[in-house]
Amino acid sequence: MGYALAGEALRRGARVILVSGPTxxxxxxxxxxxxxxxAAAMAREVKKNLxxxxxxxxxxxxxxxxxxxxxxxxxxxxxxxxxLKLVPTEDxxxxxxxxxxxxxxxxxxxxxxxxxxxxxxxxxxxxxxxxLIVANDVSREGIGxxxxxNQVVIIDKKGAVVESPIVSKREISRLVMDRVEVxxxxxx
Ligand code: CTP
Numbered sequence: 001m002g003y004a005l006a007g008e009a010l011r012r013g014a015r016v017i018l019v020s021g022p023t024x025x026x027x028x029x030x031x032x033x034x035x036x037x038x039a040a041a042m043a044r045e046v047k048k049n050l051x052x053x054x055x056x057x058x059x060x061x062x063x064x065x066x067x068x069x070x071x072x073x074x075x076x077x078x079x080x081x082x083x084l085k086l087v088p089t090e091d092x093x094x095x096x097x098x099x100x101x102x103x104x105x106x107x108x109x110x111x112x113x114x115x116x117x118x119x120x121x122x123x124x125x126x127x128x129x130x131x132l133i134v135a136n137d138v139s140r141e142g143i144g145x146x147x148x149x150n151q152v153v154i155i156d157k158k159g160a161v162v163e164s165p166i167v168s169k170r171e172i173s174r175l176v177m178d179r180v181e182v183x184x185x186x187x188x
Contacts, residue, residue, distance in 0.1 A: 039089035
């Protein structure tokens, strides 16, 4: 979804910084690609570039936890712990929710849900102080992860809910960018 959104923003004349985890996709021509491999690196890269952005769209399914320890060497099975200790990663969007500096920016989040999609996504919209949230049911076969198709529910701050049909990610990107353009107009 992130690559599709980047392509659509470029087609509409935006300058695009694409902060991306590892993927087999080719970045859309014209995007400034910032490859990252960890949630911490993604957080750093987003914060570094945020002051230059009018719009932040966080489509990444960021890992919520990381292993507490890492080893430079291969861990032999005799030495391996019986359970991996995990520590939380920083929630990038939530860390930006502090007051100041973002009132004119349009901030869009995604919500990956498997149940109570609208209720859960609406809570994320509120708690992360977003302008828009794009929710998808990631338990459904054939859409979302590893697919060119998606079906989403777009929820705004006023609680308006718009459900898309199952369409290409390019088509979803058009729907999202139409909403972003309206919000940008209001925030100028
Ligand atoms: N997100 C983020 N940093 C994280 C985790 C998530 O910025 N460490 C962003 C995602 O890019 C997305 C939004 O927060 O725009 C919601 O992410 P999601 O994975 O759906 O939910 P979580 O907030 O992680 O909550 P939960 O896993 O409990 O559903």
